[in-house]
Amino acid sequence: xxxxxxxxxxxxxxxxxxxxxxxxxxxxxAALVGTSGSGKxxxxxxxNRLVEPTSGQVLIDGQDTRGLAPHLLRxxxxxxxxxxxxxxxxxxxxxxxTVPRLLGWSPDQIRDRVDELLSLxxxxxxxxxxxxxHDLSGGQQQRVxxxxxxxxxxxxxxxxxxxxxxxxxxxxxxxxxxxxIQRRLGTTLILVTHDMExxxxxxxxxxxxxxGRLIQYAPPTEILTAPATPFVRDLIGLDQRPFHLxxxxxxxxxxxxxxxxxxxxxxxATLRDALAECLWSGRDALPVEGGGxxxxxxxxxxxxxxxxTAE
Ligand SMILES: Nc1ncnc2c1ncn2[C@@H]1O[C@H](COP(=O)(O)OP(=O)(O)OP(=O)(O)O)[C@@H](O)[C@H]1O
Numbered sequence: 001x002x003x004x005x006x007x008x009x010x011x012x013x014x015x016x017x018x019x020x021x022x023x024x025x026x027x028x029x030a031a032l033v034g035t036s037g038s039g040k041x042x043x044x045x046x047x048n049r050l051v052e053p054t055s056g057q058v059l060i061d062g063q064d065t066r067g068l069a070p071h072l073l074r075x076x077x078x079x080x081x082x083x084x085x086x087x088x089x090x091x092x093x094x095x096x097x098t099v100p101r102l103l104g105w106s107p108d109q110i111r112d113r114v115d116e117l118l119s120l121x122x123x124x125x126x127x128x129x130x131x132x133x134h135d136l137s138g139g140q141q142q143r144v145x146x147x148x149x150x151x152x153x154x155x156x157x158x159x160x161x162x163x164x165x166x167x168x169x170x171x172x173x174x175x176x177x178x179x180x181i182q183r184r185l186g187t188t189l190i191l192v193t194h195d196m197e198x199x200x201x202x203x204x205x206x207x208x209x210x211x212g213r214l215i216q217y218a219p220p221t222e223i224l225t226a227p228a229t230p231f232v233r234d235l236i237g238l239d240q241r242p243f244h245l246x247x248x249x250x251x252x253x254x255x256x257x258x259x260x261x262x263x264x265x266x267x268x269a270t271l272r273d274a275l276a277e278c279l280w281s282g283r284d285a286l287p288v289e290g291g292g293x294x295x296x297x298x299x300x301x302x303x304x305x306x307x308x309t310a311e
Contacts, residue, residue, distance in 0.1 A: 001026050002047070002156060002188060007056035009042050016042040018212035019056070024205070026061075026155075029182060029189040030217075031203030033196060033235065038209040040192040044158050047190065048077045060156060075099050078149030078157040078187075082164040085145060086133040092118070092144050093129040099152040117147040120181055139170040146178065150187065157182075159191045163198065175201055196236055200224070200244045208232050220248055242303035246272035254302060255292025260285035265294065275299045 002024040009017045017039040024030040032040045045051040047058050049070040058065045065073055086095050093114045100110045115125040121143040133141055142162065149157055162178075163171045179202055182189050193199050199206045200220045207217045208231075216228035224244050227233040236244065251274050252267040264287040265274050274294050277286055285295045 001059075001061055002190070003057075003059040003062075004043075004047070005057045005059070007043065007046055007058065008054050009039075009046060009051060010054045015039075015212045017046065020209075020212075020214045021056075022207055022214060022217050024188055024190060026188050027186045028204040029179075029191060029202050030205050030207055031199035032190065032192045032207045032209060033194070033199045034209035034215075035235070036194075039212040040209055041160055043209070044160055044190060044192050047156070047158060048074050048079055050074075050079075075102055075152065076154055076156070078152075078154040080146050080149040080157070080159045080162045082161040086141060086148070088133050091130050091132060092123075092136070095133065095144055096148045096151050098148055103152055105152075113151060117151060121147050121177065139166055139174060142166060142174060143177075150181070150185065153185070155188060157187050157189045159189065161192055161194065164194070171198075178202065196240065197244065197247070201247060208235060221245070243272055246270060246275055246299065246303050249302060251288050251294055252290065252292070254294050254298050255288040256295070256298065258285065258293040258295070260287045260293040260295075262286065264289045271299055271302055275303070 004020060004022050007017055007020045008015055020039075020043060022030070032043060034040055042051055046053045047065075049065060060076075087098075093111075096114045096117055097110045100113060105113070114129065118125040118128055123140060123143060128136075128140070133144070136144065146159075146162060149159070163174050166174060175198060191199075191202060203220055205217060205219055206223045208215045208223065208228075210231050216223060216232050218226075223232065224236060224241055227236060247270045249271045250267065251265050251269045251271060254271060254274075260283065262281060262283055265277055267289050271294070274286055275296075278284070278296050278299065283296075285293045287293055
């Protein structure tokens, strides 16, 4: 569990981060969102002490990070940034092995871990181990960057706009893979993003920042349906709200008894995908793979839960 208590960082007497407190439970994902310059990166970097706090505390499983040497702290915390930051003259395997080597793992342990992570990220170890970063696509480099951050099984992973440079198709795949891997490994993850869609898709909770202050910290559904301030509402974008809500739920969760014709939608597709399919194919209901149907009426209710409550 990560506890951030009254964390403040001043630059030239002005707060970049202003008295922020929040807790991230073990195995959960917190997504930090906010306008440019709102203090997201500074907050993230205070957690692994790449930036020293002016005041306040960070506790990891109850341990105050001020009592630890910063370089030792950083070996316990994975860190992945936009543009991946791979060492250009080291192979994929050497890049991934960076922290395990610092920690004195044996060559066998390191090789096994590198291969395990490459497989986890769907990169055939024999084909990728010895490649150099410049011989990889942007998406592959990004995956190696995240694999490197996870190599020493950190209890905490910090990510700063990790998918910012990827095109939309690869980005969606990278997000889904990350979610899957994070769930499997049980890693606690704090992620900075500009993209509300990404925050909604990945975050168990979303932290909204403005001018260094934490404005709201809540699960995505609450951020979307009960924004704490007009700033939060504007950040979500009113026109996007129903679609964000629909993208939170998999198709099978809304499946009911009934009959529908035409191609079925995958169980793990989102309700947003289901709505798109209804509109595109002109159907009022879709079969769901494995059983049940989704109706356009149910999709409407899910897209605007407060409208339903108001009735
Ligand atoms: N090293 C520094 N020296 C002086 N001011 C800084 C420094 N680092 C950050 N700041 C200031 O602190 C504020 C918060 O910056 P930060 O990078 O944390 O914001 P951000 O929300 O991550 O922004 P972005 O989304 O644009 O990356 C900004 O006003 C920035 O100019």
